[in-house]
Amino acid sequence: MQQQYLIALFSIIVLGFLVDQVLDYLNSRNRPKLLPSNLKEFYSDEEYRKSLAYKREHRRVSNIGSWLSFILTLGFLLNGGFGWLNMTLEVFELRGEWLSLVYFGVLFIFSDLFGMPLSIYSTFVVEEKYGFNKTTLKTFLLDKLKSYLLAIVLGGALLYAVLYIVIHLGSDFWIYAWLLMVGVMLFMNFFYTTLFLPLFNKLSPLEEGELKTAIIALSEKVDFPLSKIYVMNASKRSTKSNAFFSGFGKLKSIVLFDTLIEKHSINELMGILAHEVGHYKKKHVITNMLTAILSNGIMLFVLSWFIFSEDLSRAMGADGLYYHLNIIAFGILFGPINLILGLLGNIFSRKHEYEADAFAIQHADKASFENALKKLSTENLSDLQPHPAYVFVHYSHPPLLQRLKAIADHGRG
DSSP states (O other), X not given: OHHHHHHHHHHHHHHHHHHHHHHHHHHHTTOOSSOOGGGTTTOOHHHHHHHHHXXXXXXXXXXXXXXXHHHHHHHHHHTTHHHHHHHHHHTTTXXXXXHHHHHHHXXXXXXXXXXXXXXXXXXXXXXXXXXXXOOOHHHHHHHHHHHHHHIIXXXXXXXXHHHHHHHHHGGGHHHHXXXXXXXXXXXXXXHIIIIIGGGTSOEEEOOSSHHHHHHHHHHHHTTXXXXXXXXXXXXXXXXXOOEEEEOSTTOOEEEEEHHHHHHSOHHHHHHHHHHHHHHHHTTHHHHHHHHHHHHHXXXXXXXXXXXXXXXXXXXXXXXXXXXXXXXXXXXXXXXXXXXXXXXXXHHHHXXXXXXXXXXXXXXXXXXXXXXXXXXXXXHTTOOSSOOHHHHHHHOSSOOHHHHHHHHHHHHHO
16 A cells, blocks of 8 residues: 555646646647737837736746755655654654644744745745835845744644644544634634734835725615724835735725735725725635635545555655655555645636626626726736636636626626
């Protein structure tokens, strides 16, 4: 069985990598060098060439990272590297949950340091070259430090709890681990904006004025309770724009990027916010939460089939049963199921986006909302005509041209 596990792990890694490479290649070949007529409304010839160059550079960096990760993972697997690291750490006489914690900690730090050169290049060279980057080296390093601290304190505590449940509750562990994960998800949704986001960004209450008055009027018009309206200093890191809601019930908050406010008119902002409100009014937020809960339950249940397998640990290069090695192996074996769940999730997510767009044009100015979508896509140099196969697998939002067509069709209906 050990050999079969090794073959399965090898096959899934290779096939997953090849699928990603083929999809990426198809998407890159789907961009004509000359500006298509259906894009002339959005780009000038010069801007179109800039967007193509931006995507080429990002694809080049992404491909380097993908190939390095693929080679390293496959080399580690075939040469018993996972087992070797485990044996190395056992010298420190760690046992049970503590060995697993240290093991995952070492892998996390190594993986992050391994990817840091490409991350630095992407941020300070590619994003800088195309006018998006506002991150200083100090901010970059502070973000890394804060991420490490959060990973150690919160990630470590959660991982320890899950491992403790596995070791002490046996095959039924998945039920209790699932309940724990549900609790963590709810906690993060309630307190992300107030507890965690301020660690990285400054949140300021939106000042009194025309914009705040318009937001309050919109929320009252559609019966959407809103407790707080924040402005986030996103311009500290990037010129790209966004907005999002968080929380449940009457404790919902909205966070507006300062870059979004700078680049859009009030009518355009109302369209964007009406779209976000649409997700709540159409029950998308609850649906997504329940779907995530169900997906986690399925994952943990399937994990219970593998986590106690000594053969799986040996396939990873160990000399006996180690839970942390089986969790890593399971992460690979679960890949095909995770792909299917991801495809289904993206199908429903794209459907939800169309529904939220329809809600937005019912409760905000249609032309302004269309302009906002165009600005968001073109200013961020988004891919306006990605390959359909790439969209099907990777896109949680429909491409801009399809969204605009759906809005036009809805208006005619």
